[in-house]
Amino acid sequence: MLPQDSLSGAGVPPSGQAAPLLHGLNPEQLAAVTLPAGHALILAGAGSGKTRVLTTRIAWLLSTGQAAPGGILAVTFTNKAAKEMLTRLSAMLPINVRGMWIGTFHGLCNRLLRAHHKLAGLPQTFQILDTQDQLSAVKRLCKQFNVDEERFKPKELAYFFAGCKEEGLRPRDVPVRDEDTRNKVELYQLYEEQCQREGVVDFGELMLRSYELLRDNDPVRVHYQRRFAHMLVDEFQDTNKLQYAWLKLLAGDMVDGRLQTRGSVIAVGDDDQSIYAFRGARVGNMQDFVREFGVERQIKLEQNYRSYSNILDSANALIAHNSKRLGKNLRTSQGPGEPVRVYEANSDLAEAQWMVDEIRQLVQGGTATRSEIAVLYRSNAQSRVIESALFNVAVPYRVYGGLRFFERAEIKHALAYLRLLENPHDDTSFMRVVNFPARGIGARSLESLQDVARQIGCSLHDAVSSISGKAGANLGAFVAMIDVLREQTQGQNLRAIIGQMLQASGLIEHYRNEKEGADRLENLDELISAAESFVTQEGFGKDAVALPIDETGAPLTQSPASQGLDPNAPLLNQPLVDADTGETLSPLAAFLTHAALEAGDNQAQAGQDAVQLMTVHASKGLEFDCVFIGGLEEELFPHQNAMSDQGGLEEERRLMYVAITRARARLYLSHAQTRLLHGQTRYNLRSRFFDELPEECLKWLTPRQQGFASYAPDMRAVGAYQSGARGQSGFKSEAFTSPPVPPRKEAPAHGLRVGLAVFHTKFGEGKVLALEGAGDDARAQVNFPRHGTKWLALAVAKLTIVE
């Protein structure tokens, strides 16, 4: 039933239209969907129907007439989530979703900055730097100012700049405590000047600049505050300080130290799934939100519709080890289901082989289709072994992550040319392609070009005319090529522009002559198709109607375009608009924006029934019937970089929690005793997370090793770990079922015995303390005076007996 008091006045269609929307919601979900106006926090556990609640809420607001499409702003973190929301919405309601602002933080900021680029102090065609571009911009800066790159590593500088921006700090705002910081802040200032001069913004700038735009321009801010009466924020636990401040600005103004809001904000989040602290996410925003917005309604969604209880209990038990939690426990009405299966492999190869065997059984036995099986891992590097194991037995698979479409070198090159067409002063793009394909412009020429540009204070493009000699001729030819191309492609469609660019730049020619160029040529072809489908989706062409603007120069709330009720209209948002002129951004400029904000899929063959391989981070928000989580070893998962502090470890645990809760019916966990990482074999302890799972939910496919500590690379580390959280490990003999593991017998074919002195190429001389295993599996424990005690796989380690 609809709460009567929340239906606001005139224009409300009969509630009969909304009723089907609400069908099948549980009481908490219903309460969340039909919340009356006002701010609210929804704590939504994994698999509790969060996205459904969000989209139904929007649909409910619209269908009851409480909101117009233009009055809604819904913000997410990933393009995937935004698309999902739009897809579901359009399935629920026969309305055009174009007038709504649904997108990622960065996407919406981009939209704001395009609309008000003058006020924001940006050229209309400003380009967006992705992480790669940003790094090369920083490197260029370092070269220019002769920065000691040993002392200030470009990567660290980029990270520092991004961190400042996430905190909302401009160079003048950064507290300087030491000389080191002072230098960094100076470089930060120079970096900003460089970006501004070149008309480019990085991801952090996108966010910070639009924050400042809203903060410093009252009419604009007020306009959007009025417009967005309903704001919904997904994955609120992942917001950083700046994003939260941005939301506050849109919601209302501070009056006498108190936030006076106009519309209502609904934040949906799960503190247990906060896995982005490394890029500035602040779980504390949830508490701040409750306090500063005066949130009175908090709803917990704890009913899980996804997993059986063995899986859910495991997740609950694991996450209970974290100290800082808002407190929430998932429950399910489904039965216990299958136990969580645990497997210990001798090596990463064996682990992968076991996974593949299990996967084939699942598929052949009809338990699951391939696309409903996911293999999750902590870091991308782990996918290799699994991929090759799958490949060997011809099981189709799909890897997420790694290089994505718009990040491939050839695509970046092509995009750089396109960017130069839009903005000749984009020095990052200039540098990228000025000598690619090679056209006789070497480091020397570029150095002098950069010198000249700095002296005059202009872009590289403009500095070219001041260079004389042979270098000047070559550079001149390059610039002329770009300028001619720009003129020639004026007014042409995107397909034609890209086609001509590929020819004129010599990219096609270059890759045609390259040995391994076929793939790259194919990708360049794919770029044209991508542009083509972008153009149709975004609705450029006949139905592209500019949004009208009001007296403040901002687009009007309700545009005729957004009301053009075309049920078959594409799902994406309306074209980017310049608020001053009402012009839509050119297809090329919009496409470049799209390419920067959405790195795209990494592989085609989407439709195929394939096993899904991805990192745990990438799996967030997804679910599968069967989930394998591999590499559950100390230093890998939890990752070694995260173990230095408590916060890091808790984040790793949340990551594990996310991984576990992806599974609906079957969950497999595994770890390997030895793993080839960074080109060398490592011996890792079984992950501590195993000890935090309830024994009764687990089924050990291999005997649970008591002597786990024997794999420690360093005895001191073992001591520290043993004295820590590790309690009594339950050794359940009845859990030993299939498949049987060959017993390890002493079979000293290697000629070693305890007490023998041996020599290792890396660790030097040492003494054998213990031996175990046989054949390929044989290991020796050796004490090296300088490197401590290690277990070495004799098949791998080169040990010679010292006479």
Add this chain to the structure above:
DNA sequence: TCGTCCGAGACCGGA
């Protein structure tokens, strides 16, 4: 100036 070779260092995660 260009291409290739080689050694060092990295690989945790993403808009």
Add this chain to the structure above:
DNA sequence: TCTCGGACGA
């Protein structure tokens, strides 16, 4: 194992 940057010879 792979990528990057520097060195070196053509």
